[in-house]
Amino acid sequence: MNVARVQAARPPAALAKGGFTLVELLVAIAIGLIILGLAVPTLRRAVRPPLSQATRDFLDACIHARSRAIMESRPMQIVIREGGAEIVVEPAPEGVTGATNGVSAVSYLRRGEDDGPEPYFARRFPEGVAFEAVTVNQRNFMDAPAAAVRFFPNGTADQFDGVMSWRRSEARRLTVEVMTGIADVENVR
Secondary structure (H helix, E strand, C coil), rough: CCCCCCCCCCHHHHHHHCCCHHHHHHHHHHHHHHHHHHHHHHHHHCCCCCCHHHHHHHHHHHHHHHHHHHHHCEEEEEEECCCEEEEEEEECCCCCCCCCCCCCCHHHCCCCCCCCCCCEEECCCCCEEEEEEEEECCCCCCCCCCCEEECCCCCCCCCCCEEEECCCEEEEEEEEECCCCCCEEEEEC
């Protein structure tokens, strides 16, 4: 007995309603994961943790003050004020020598007024970031209203050693080397 197999012919509309194949879905997911993998590190760098941002701001201030002192052939200083919540780069006052707190009168006046010239560089640290220790030229300035770290035209600087922490959970030691005026960072905890 010869039975012919007859396949039911599918109309063209039924073929068009077919979905994606498994391979097509896997390729689409793989492309999406590759794009996501490229985007996440960039986004993580854009949103820095508060302590990392404050550390970067301090290092930028040191670079700015040192280069400005060399280019303008006059001493510059980083002023740490408001309990270590703000840093400002400004010209160092005339005639201040030795291990003194060379904070200019302009720096004291600028606490909220717009009297003097604009500082060259000013940053406010994120909430919860503060200095635990500030030492300039081996003198403790933690209790002082402001402390200044001077950078000189020959590339040297005052000795600075400070510990910056974020909510007392993690901390970084910030130092400025005397002979080169270059800042360095190391994790403390």
